[in-house]
Amino acid sequence: MLILRSAAxxxxxxxxxxxxxxxxWQGVRENRGLLWIGAGVLALGAYGFVATLQPDANFGRILAAYGGVFVAGSLAWGMVADGYRPDRWDVTGALVCLAGMAIIMYVPRGN
Incomplete structure (x- = not known):
């Protein structure tokens, strides 16, 4: 159950x-304005808060593992929001990152 909570x-x-x-990005690069930028800044702040809710107490481990989620999630976001189509190497790289994330976070440790 702890792994499911962490993954969520x-x-x-x-x-x-x-x-x-x-x-x-939309606010600046696509000239959508300060409202978009402000919403983005609030969302980024919320991200920082959510990261603190992980059951593991090690900041470095959490952020390192999150990097794998970020890579895969960024490709997925690009597909949904911008019509980006990843190639097989994008997908392979994302899977490698997710495997690394799983090793960092969920392999049993003897300590």
Whole structure:
């Protein structure tokens, strides 16, 4: 159950961080304005808060593992929000990142 909670928190964190970055991108690069930028900044702040809810107490481990989720989530976001079509190497790289994330977070440790 702890793994499911942790995985769900990673997904929520990814939605806030990737969504926040996308909103800022839209506000600046696509000239959508300060409202989009402000919403993005709030979402990015929410991401920082959600990351603290992980059951593991090690900041470095959480952020390192989240990197794998961020890579895969960014490709998925691009597909949904911008029509991006990843190639087989994008998908392979994302799967490698997710495997690394799983090793960092969920392999039993003897300590």
């Amino acid at each position: 928190l990673f997904v929520v964190a990814a939605l806030f961080e990737i969504g926040g970055a996308w909103l800022v």
